[in-house]
Amino acid sequence: MTRNYRFDFGTGTPAEGYTKITPQSGYDSFTGYGFTRTDRINAKDRGEPGALRRDFCIPLDTAFLLDAEDGIYRVSVLLGDEIAETETTIKAGQGRLMVHKQRTAPGSFSRISFSVWVTGGQLKLSFSGLAPRINAMEVEPAPQACTIFLAGDSTVTDQPDDGYPYAGWGQMLPMFVKQDAAVANFALSGRSSKSFISEGVLDQIWSRVKPYDYLLIQFGHNDQKFDEERYTEPFTTYKQTLKTYIDGARERKAIPVLVSSVQRRFYEEDGTLRDTHGDYLTAVRELAAEEEVPLIDLAKASKALFEALGPEETKKLFMWLAPGEFMNFPDGTEDNTHFQQLGGIEIARLVYEELKALKLQPLMLYLR
Structure with a gap:
């Protein structure tokens, strides 16, 4: 991967410049991205406030894969829900803890950025938590990190x-x-x-x-x-x-x-x-x-x-x-x-x- 990726999760109209990821977006080797499994992923569209915050996926028992050349990538995730409290944990690769039990109050959102060392030609982000959310994600190469x-x-x-x-x-x-x-x-x-x-x-x-x-x-x-x-x-x-x-x-x-x-x-x-x-x-x-x-x-x-x-x-x-x-x-x-x-x-x-x-x-x- 040499270009930046921007993903908008949920079922609503995608934000401008973002690729839509729905609960049915399983990993596909042609596109080079998607969830490892989709049977327990749900989505909600609250109708507001704004394209990235209004909708989200609830990623239970799954990981998001993105084909990427080995190296360092900066990942930014948007987590939250307009009407419910959330708790999300994100691990990269083989269980490296990037975000631990991140909570958001109803109507609040957290944007968290971290850098990941990718090997094996693929970025893998696994989700868990009491009430996990993923609203949006941006991924870009960070070779100078x-x-x-x-x-x-x-x-x-x-x-x-x-x-x-x-x-x-x-x-x-x-x-x-x-x-x-x-x-x-x-x-x-x-x-x-x-x-x-x-x-x-x-x-x-x-x-x-x-x-x-x-x-x-x-x-x-x-x-x-x-x-x-x-x-x-x-x-x-x-x-x-x-x-x-x-x-x-x-x-x-x-x-x-x-x-x-x-x-x-x-x-x-x-x-x-x-x-x-x-x-x-x-x-x-x-x-x-x-x-x-x-x-x-x-x-x-x-x-x-x-x-x-x-x-x-x-x-x-x-x-x-x-x-x-x-x-x-x-x-x-x-x-x-x-x-x-x-x-x-x-x-x-x-x-x-x-x-x-x-x-x-x-x-x-x-x-x-």
């Missing part, structure tokens, strides 16, 4: 839709970022700082990064695993491998930011959190100081959060699911490492707060 690249493991990555509520913090980070920047989450489950390089994932970042982009680097969980593909020793190979990320970013005039590993949910008898990362935390803090690289001490911040919440309340953040609670986990699960969506949001909030505290320029301008 700042990109925040993420390199990390399963605690960071975009978890798939069929794994809901399983979520990484990088998946939730976009909701804290303004429209002038996009999050490109290259983190993958099971990777260490070493295997992320050997599998060629870091090269994928290097082929896309541009000057003044940012690279957030969080590894450690899997560097502890005693297999040849992943293991690194904290004060030698771990630091040496992380330095590869730092040097590569700087060579490309991008800004590296180290992130210490988020804590696991293991408590001592006195209610304090047990440290399961040990020397890896010391090593990444030393490396940040030695190389004069900004550090998000997520281990420290998450320790404080988990100790404040305590063993029971933290179950709401981690993948502690009762049998039958979520369709994707019918037998339930008890996982002290990985997060459900609420936990991903709260850890992303910690990353956001730490980034603001660092006062990096121009990144400060891109944080909500």
Whole structure:
């Protein structure tokens, strides 16, 4: 996609310059846009006020697809209803949270803009919420937008839709970022700082990064695993491998930011959190100081959060699911490492707060 798109959702006459999208507008490869499914989409036309606000679609259990070349796109959505309260959540791609439970009062409308990192030749926006609405949408290429690249493991990555509520913090980070920047989450489950390089994932970042982009680097969980593909020793190979990320970013005039590993949910008898990362935390803090690289001490911040919440309340953040609670986990699960969506949001909030505290320029301008 090299041109701009403007869509008017509903059943009324389309606004000038907009393409009409009705509840029957299923995705078509010829037009290159449309809903993934239409059986539960409804529409209303309130008759006022104005072409874009008078009518809308109610997008239940569906996503809107738009064929697009890989890259960054700025999306603006208009949400609201003349006579009813609304609540809409929008996720991009594989569950990246862009708009979270956006509410509008009767007669009020919200215009929200965000940038999306598109891969696979298609922009995908999924809708949910108690009373979701989509009145209008504009999409335009934004190649000059700042990109925040993420390199990390399963605690960071975009978890798939069929794994809901399983979520990484990088998946939730976009909701804290303004429209002038996009999050490109290259983190993958099971990777260490070493295997992320050997599998060629870091090269994928290097082929896309541009000057003044940012690279957030969080590894450690899997560097502890005693297999040849992943293991690194904290004060030698771990630091040496992380330095590869730092040097590569700087060579490309991008800004590296180290992130210490988020804590696991293991408590001592006195209610304090047990440290399961040990020397890896010391090593990444030393490396940040030695190389004069900004550090998000997520281990420290998450320790404080988990100790404040305590063993029971933290179950709401981690993948502690009762049998039958979520369709994707019918037998339930008890996982002290990985997060459900609420936990991903709260850890992303910690990353956001730490980034603001660092006062990096121009990144400060891109944080909500």
